[in-house]
Structure formats: C-alpha cells, structure tokens
C-alpha cells in the first residue's frame with residue numbers, strides 16, 4: 658500500500674526500507690543504497706520515499722515492490738566506512 662508522506666513522496670508499506678547515504682557524484686547530490694542482491698550501490702535522487710528498484714539482477718525481490726529510501730547519513734557515515 659502506497660502512502661503519501663508529503664506533496665511529492667510516497668512510501669510503500671509493503672516494500673522494504675533501505676538506509677540511504679548522501680554524497681555528491683559527478684557534482685550532483687545522490688543517495689546511495691546498498692543492494693544485497695546485486696552486491697552493489699544503487700543511486701537515487703536525494704529524497705525519502707518509494708523508488709523502483711535499480712537492480713540489474715532480474716532475480717532481485719526488489720523488482721516486484723521496489724524499496725523505500727530512508728536517510729541514514731552522509732556517505733562517510735555508512736557502516737564499514739574508513
């Protein structure tokens with residue numbers, strides 16, 4: 658079920674929530690989420706809410722429902738960083 662959180666964003670209550678880390682990539686602010694299915698970072702526009710999956714792995718369960726981004730801090734605050 659999709660629920661609006663503000664004028665533009667929705668969250669999908671049936672989709673998982675992934676922590677998003679903010680950094681600039683090629684001069685543009687992007688949010689990065691670690692995808693455990695693709696074993697890579699997927700980048701999205703910098704706002705909380707539901708996204709379609711950016712998975713390259715077609716067997717990823719995220720394809721069906723996407724996922725919700727939740728701001729978790731700056732890129733260097735991510736677990737395992739330096």
Ligand SMILES: [Zn+2]
Pocket residue numbers: 692693694695696699710711712713714717719
């Ligand atoms: Zn993925």
